[in-house]
Amino acid sequence: MRKPSVKRTFRIDAILARQLDDRASSRRITRTDIVEAALASLLTPDHEERIEAVLTRRLDRISRQLDRLEWHVELSNEAFALFVRSWLVNSPPLPDAALRAAQATGKKRWEAFVDSLSRRMEAGPKLGDELSRDKDGDHSSPSVK
Known part of the structure; x- marks a missing residue:
């Protein structure tokens, strides 16, 4: 019936x-x-529980993404700090006579660096890819653009 x-x-x-x-x-x-x-x-009464489960899964995924993002930011900060420390230790101060020429050269080098960084961010390879390649044993030098 x-x-x-x-x-x-x-x-x-x-x-x-x-x-x-x-x-x-x-x-x-x-x-x-x-x-x-x-x-x-x-x-049904369990509708809220299902919504909570969906939200929990989504929050877990976002949390994992934030953890990866935090790791990448920390990696970038440490790499930058190592570079600055190395540069400060190994670069002697310039005499006043050479300062103007060094500033002009520095400006050109800075512009070339920014151009290279822009190309790299658009096309790669990314640092994480190079690190995982190095970690896996492929120590071939990456192509620099």
Whole structure:
């Protein structure tokens, strides 16, 4: 014996209606059965628990992404600190007579560095790729653009 039912009329988006029709025909069930199952799923008490589970998974994924991001920032900071320390230790101060020429050369070198950095950020290879290549034993020198 069939459960008592109530007829309702609703308007739904045309795209959603096509998706409903496609799902019904592919599963070989009626559109009513699909709509009833969707409503029952939405209106059951465990709906909030399912939403919480979805949100928890999403937050876990975001947390892992933030952990990776934190690692990359820390790596960048440490690499930069090592470079600055090395540069300060190994670069003697310039005499006043050579300072103007050094500043002009430094400006040209800075512009070349920024251009190279821009190309590298657009096309690669990235430092993480080079590090993993070095770690895996491929110590071939990367091409510099």
